[in-house]
Amino acid sequence: ELLVSQAFTEINKSNCYIIVDYTDSATGAKRSVTSRVPGTASLEASSVAWSFTSYGAVAFDKKKISVQTPTEVKPFSATAFHHGAFVDVSDADLRGKWSVVFFYPADFTFVCPTELGDLADHYEEFQKLGVEIYSVSTDTHFTHKAWHDTSETIKKINYVMVGDPTGVISRNFEVMIEASGLADRGTFVVDPDGKIQILEVNAGGVGRSATELLRKVKAAQYVASHPGEVCPAKWEEGDATLAPGLDLVGKI
Numbered sequence: 001e002l003l004v005s006q007a008f009t010e011i012n013k014s015n016c017y018i019i020v021d022y023t024d025s026a027t028g029a030k031r032s033v034t035s036r037v038p039g040t041a042s043l044e045a046s047s048v049a050w051s052f053t054s055y056g057a058v059a060f061d062k063k064k065i066s067v068q069t070p071t072e073v074k075p076f077s078a079t080a081f082h083h084g085a086f087v088d089v090s091d092a093d094l095r096g097k098w099s100v101v102f103f104y105p106a107d108f109t110f111v112c113p114t115e116l117g118d119l120a121d122h123y124e125e126f127q128k129l130g131v132e133i134y135s136v137s138t139d140t141h142f143t144h145k146a147w148h149d150t151s152e153t154i155k156k157i158n159y160v161m162v163g164d165p166t167g168v169i170s171r172n173f174e175v176m177i178e179a180s181g182l183a184d185r186g187t188f189v190v191d192p193d194g195k196i197q198i199l200e201v202n203a204g205g206v207g208r209s210a211t212e213l214l215r216k217v218k219a220a221q222y223v224a225s226h227p228g229e230v231c232p233a234k235w236e237e238g239d240a241t242l243a244p245g246l247d248l249v250g251k252i
Contacts, residue, residue: 133159
């Protein structure tokens with residue numbers, strides 16, 4: 001166990017940071033390391049222990065504070081590329097309607113354009129459901145424009161392409177890969193109240209399906225508008241739903 005000299009909370013209260021002082025066993029030099037504890041609003045230095053493994057430094061919370069996935073959209077402001085112009089976007093834009101926040105690692109890459117092009121091909125279907133799509137990467141809005149100007153696939157996009165060069169939005173949604181400064185392939189379906197109803201994160205090499213996302217959005221909207229009903233596996237629009245109750249226990 002190593003000495004945790006300080007624990008402090010980020011300004012937006014979404015992350016806690018820990019400073020650990022230790023002695024390098026190989027050189028005897030005094031060192032310090034800072035680490036982020038995602039999903040934790042506050043943490044005391046005395047509640048954290050550290051150890052070193054073959055994988056590097058690992059932090060352990062003595063009080064067993066769990067890392068939580070985001071449940072609601074947090075405040076943010078950014079600049080996006082949309083319909084040939086640069087526009088301001090904030091968390092307020094995600095309220096009052098259904099939204100999909102679609103994170104991806106980077107512009108001018110390989111899997112990413114196939115995903116974004118797939119979304120573009122189904123954008124009208126999402127719009128018919130009252131859903132706006134926000135694609136987000138840690139590129140700038142200038143890079144989004146350059147990509148849109150040069151790629152035939154990306155030229156199809158009519159939804160909002162948000163720039164997140166500071167990583168604030170990616171960290172708010174807990175999809176930032178700190179080692180590379182890129183976002184994971186995170187997908188979030190947000191309801192009109194700003195509550196996250198669906199979330200998933202794919203491995204970097206695994207592309208997502210707009211058709212499957214559309215199915216999930218329809219299911220989330222159905223459940224939201226039909227209290228007491230739930231959608232079973234592989235549910236498609238028009239299929240039967242379930243009404244959880246004592247009479248169904250052990251009969252499914």
